[in-house]
Amino acid sequence: MKRRLFFAVTFMLALAMLLESTCVAAERGVPDLRERPYYSIQAKYNDAASKVTGHFSVKVPVRGEALTELYFHLYPNAFDDWKWGAESRPEEPGYLKVRDVKVDGVKARHKNKGTLLNVQLPTPVRPGETTQVEMDYVLKIPKGGMRLNRFKNTAFLAQWYPMLAVKDREGWHIDPYTSTGDPFYSRMSDFEVTFDIPEGYQLITTAQDFPDPVSSSVTLRQANVRDFAAVITKDYEPVRGKAGKTKVNLWYQKGMEDVAQELHDAAIAGMEFFGKYFGPYPYKEVDVVLGETGYGIAGMEYPGLVTSLDKITTRKGERPAVNVVAHELAHQWWYGVVGNNQVKEPWLDEGLTTFSEFLFMEEKMGEDERDLLVKAAERTDEINREKGITSVESLYQYSDPIYGLMVYTRPAAMMWKLVDKLGKDKVLEIMSTYYDRYRFQTATTRDFIRVASEVAGQDLEPFFDRWLYFKKDRAPEKKK
Ligand SMILES: [Zn+2]
Known part of the structure; x- marks a missing residue:
């Protein structure tokens, strides 16, 4: 930043989104799930309500040692209860609420506190195995939020979905949000994001995008990136x-x-x-x-x-x-x-x-x-x-x-x-x-x-x- x-x-400054795309995933074949998490996100944008709702799932390949739990960052919740400077307080709050959390198809124990979500795995997942976590979500986009923001006919979707926390030799990296710097740390992942947005919006994302405004539901894919950002807008023209x-x-x-x-x-x-x-x-x-x-x-x-x-x-x-x-x-x-x-x-x-x-x-x-x-x-x-x-x-x-x-x-x-x-x-x-x-x-x-x-x-x-x-x-x- x-x-x-x-x-x-x-x-x-601000940058918005580049994405690489559908073509890449196709060219490289099916992502190797042993290597990278695979996110699959459905995102329905309601412009009047300033909300995105849908279903989220991620397949997590386990490496190193067996896992008994997973952590996710729900960064939008920082805008629900803004703890930092009054000058950077959003005009209207935002949040990311999840429900119906499942692990490999079975309801799972989970706990959400602020920007952190803990999901308990019913049985330990061993190295070399993959586990799939899914949930429904509601994202409210804050007005005047930092990065994740809404103004005029534009929604900036930044760190907007449950982001898998990193676990390495140092343990889980579940550092809390802060308004200083970029408090985000994630690993390379593959993404498949299906957007369902009202007619006439341009979609600008981390993936390779459609050149024209979107008229129905579209799926974008991008392999080997750390995050997936998107701008949904009627306010922008391209060069x-x-x-x-x-x-x-x-x-x-x-x-x-x-x-x-x-x-x-x-x-x-x-x-x-x-x-x-x-x-x-x-x-x-x-x-x-x-x-x-x-x-x-x-x-x-x-x-x-x-x-x-x-x-x-x-x-x-x-x-x-x-x-x-x-x-x-x-x-x-x-x-x-x-x-x-x-x-x-x-x-x-x-x-x-x-x-x-x-x-x-x-x-x-x-x-x-x-x-x-x-x-x-x-x-x-x-x-x-x-x-x-x-x-x-x-x-x-x-x-x-x-x-x-x-x-x-x-x-x-x-x-x-x-x-x-x-x-x-x-x-x-x-x-x-x-x-x-x-x-x-x-x-x-x-x-x-x-x-x-x-x-x-x-x-x-x-x-x-x-x-x-x-x-x-x-x-x-x-x-x-
Ligand atoms: Zn920078």
Whole structure:
């Protein structure tokens, strides 16, 4: 995500949805259920009631050790009982209620508390086996919610269905919602979503979408993504194009005509730039949806779909939000394809994404703001001295202004320092190697440092320790 308040210079964004599609699932054959969860969601949209209702099911392949329970995040419930800043309180609440929960066809014990749903499995499910959980649901879309939002004739469906929590060696990741950063962590999954929406709405999603407004029920499929976002709208027009073989659609509302073409050009340039330097974008389509999607959000990333503001205020005045579009698209690489635990180590995607954004702005837009970035990062030394906080903390450790500096600015400045140290080509090689090695997986800070050291042919741990953890050097630097 990118928040408005982060940099003195830039600002908000939103992305909307890109999806890869039906074709992909067909080409790749039946998803391997031993590998990835398979979501099947029916979603009937009632525009008058601002609700989505339907049936939800997910087939969960069990790996590692036997499971006796599953957890799901019901993030929309954060908007039912808003516990964060009054300024970001939704105008009208939203929620996600579930009922008739079944496991392998049999009614199951379950407990919902706030944004967390626990489902008890009647018998343990062993590694190599698959269990299927299903339920009916009612989603109320909040008016003025962050990301999940409704305005005019547009519904932004973000983190809108029961999202399977991740269980790994550390146990279940059932961290609560917070308004700081992107409090979401999910694994690669396959999706089949059937939308039933009133006539005349355009559907923009994580999958490859239908070019025209939808007139009846449609099923979209997308394999190998971490999330499935959708925008249901009558307010948007597209500008269509391609970056290589990837369809790049930019969606704008009335009043944004003056920036639509420029931002679409930037989106294509961004997709080409990141693809060339980091590695190929693996999906067929990406959608950029312009417009604010909630308080303080300049832009947001989802697989195959990003949101961005149309314009931002900079030192030079109001301008098209090119950097926000670039930022959110870079998240397709850092978050989308190479995942990380965004709750535990948010710097890993935000820092690399901010660096990618600045690389793009410098090389393609001729705008070198790295000095500004490095200057802003200097503030973090002070903050660390005062509060002891570093760039590798969980979301809950940061207040909003500190979050931007520690998680976006300092790591991006760190990467520029690495460019000074190793040269740009070497740093790009580090990023492309990291992308190649961890694509469709979840990486950690240690993984990144390991790859960087390997590619650089030197131990970079002291460098990263200093920048990320504010550690003093282990040995004094050699005099020149
Ligand atoms: Zn971001």
